[in-house]
Amino acid sequence: MKxxxxxxxxxxxxxxxxxxxxxxxxxxxxxxxxxxxAGFGGGKSVLYDIIFIVSLFAAVxxxxxxxxxVARIYGIxxxxxxxxxxxxxxxxxxxxxxxxxxxxxxxGPAVNVVLAIGLYGWLTLLSGWGQIERQxxxxxxxxxxxLAGFNMAPAFPMDGGRVLRALLALWKxxxxxxxxxxxxxxxxxxxxxxxxxISGHILLLLIxxxxxxxxxxxxxxxxxxxxxxxxxxxxxxxxxxxxLPHGSTIxxxxxxxxxxxxxxxxxxxxxxxxxxxxxxxxxxGMAIEGAETYVSQVMDxxxxxxxxxxxxxxxxxxxxxxxxxxxxxxxxRLLGLLTRENxxxxxxxxxxxxxxxxxxxxxxxxxxx
Ligand SMILES: [Zn+2]
Numbered sequence: 007m008k009x010x011x012x013x014x015x016x017x018x019x020x021x022x023x024x025x026x027x028x029x030x031x032x033x034x035x036x037x038x039x040x041x042x043x044a045g046f047g048g049g050k051s052v053l054y055d056i057i058f059i060v061s062l063f064a065a066v067x068x069x070x071x072x073x074x075x076v077a078r079i080y081g082i083x084x085x086x087x088x089x090x091x092x093x094x095x096x097x098x099x100x101x102x103x104x105x106x107x108x109x110x111x112x113x114g115p116a117v118n119v120v121l122a123i124g125l126y127g128w129l130t131l132l133s134g135w136g137q138i139e140r141q142x143x144x145x146x147x148x149x150x151x152x153l154a155g156f157n158m159a160p161a162f163p164m165d166g167g168r169v170l171r172a173l174l175a176l177w178k179x180x181x182x183x184x185x186x187x188x189x190x191x192x193x194x195x196x197x198x199x200x201x202x203x204i205s206g207h208i209l210l211l212l213i214x215x216x217x218x219x220x221x222x223x224x225x226x227x228x229x230x231x232x233x234x235x236x237x238x239x240x241x242x243x244x245x246x247x248x249x250l251p252h253g254s255t256i257x258x259x260x261x262x263x264x265x266x267x268x269x270x271x272x273x274x275x276x277x278x279x280x281x282x283x284x285x286x287x288x289x290x291g292m293a294i295e296g297a298e299t300y301v302s303q304v305m306d307x308x309x310x311x312x313x314x315x316x317x318x319x320x321x322x323x324x325x326x327x328x329x330x331x332x333x334x335x336x337x338x339r340l341l342g343l344l345t346r347e348n349x350x351x352x353x354x355x356x357x358x359x360x361x362x363x364x365x366x367x368x369x370x371x372x373x374x375x
Pocket of ligand 1: 070115164
């Protein structure tokens with residue numbers, strides 16, 4: 007299987023805490039540089055502003071670590087924590103079951119509540135401090151409460167949205183839960199956006215927009231997961247397709263491309279699959295090498311190959327980016343193709359209830375009544 011680049015783009019150097027790589031998005035670094043340079047030559051209040059903002063980011067980071075640590079209790083690794091100027095994101099390696107998701111989501115805001123309580127406790131114990139210092143600690147404590155509260159808004163990708171989904175999932179099942187949670191998230195994002203527009207809070211408008219997109223994506227991704235969960239790859243694959251002998255030229259391949267609806271061609275040497283000529287490598291070969299080049303020179307030898315019994319829900323995320331087609335192979339035998347197009351067709355048919363996919367069998371079209 008292809009090694010996929012497994013980190014958020016535009017991120018810099020990682021610090022590893024509790025085994026979790028923490029990356030900083032470059033915009034976050036720019037913000038820090040800006041804040042630090044703004045502090046030079048400034049008075050005490052500027053210094054305190056910087057301490058305040060740095061504490062705020064520390065609070066966000068601890069919040070994300072809270073998610074990561076509870077996820078680990080449930081055996082789910084955190085791929086990375088990415089720090090953006092408007093907040094952090096803990097990326098988990100896989101989806102959690104409802105009960106796990108509930109506790110993982112609650113852990114982040116809980117960290118901020120505990121921090122706020124600790125800071126207030128500290129304030130009452132230490133009486134010898136000046137007014138400005140006390141105000142600073144108070145501000146940090148209030149911000150932690152604000153962080154916890156804001157994140158508990160019932161909208162994806164906020165923690166509150168996940169809590170809502172987890173609770174609904176225990177009651178109504180995962181698919182219905184995500185539908186409702188995604189709807190509530192979009193509704194809330196719209197309300198937030200309208201308020202941001204009227205009150206002139208541009209940052210709020212931006213956050214509302216991001217929440218709206220995330221809620222929509224989460225809804226679609228989860229619908230896809232629900233429709234593909236427990237279904238083997240072989241149920242959705244294309245079983246009738248053409249192969250190209252390794253001695254074919256790009257010109258011959260282009261004729262097959264026109265004559266069929268197929269866009270990706272397995273390249274074979276006898277019975278053995280030696281590569282995949284997908285649309286991208288075809289176009290690249292055509293442009294750089296010319297029409298008389300052999301397909302074996304431009305094909306992708308490092309193609310994505312899937313086991314026919316692999317869960318379709320797990321195969322789905324592998325077909326992203328520039329990977330548009332996977333070969334379904336049993337030992338060295340080519341059984342079928344799995345493309346993004348035929349997955350969406352499969353999902354559509356599943357949604358309409360036309361295709362009933364059975365574990366370990368091929369897709370069957372039910373007779374109409
Ligand atoms: Zn969170």
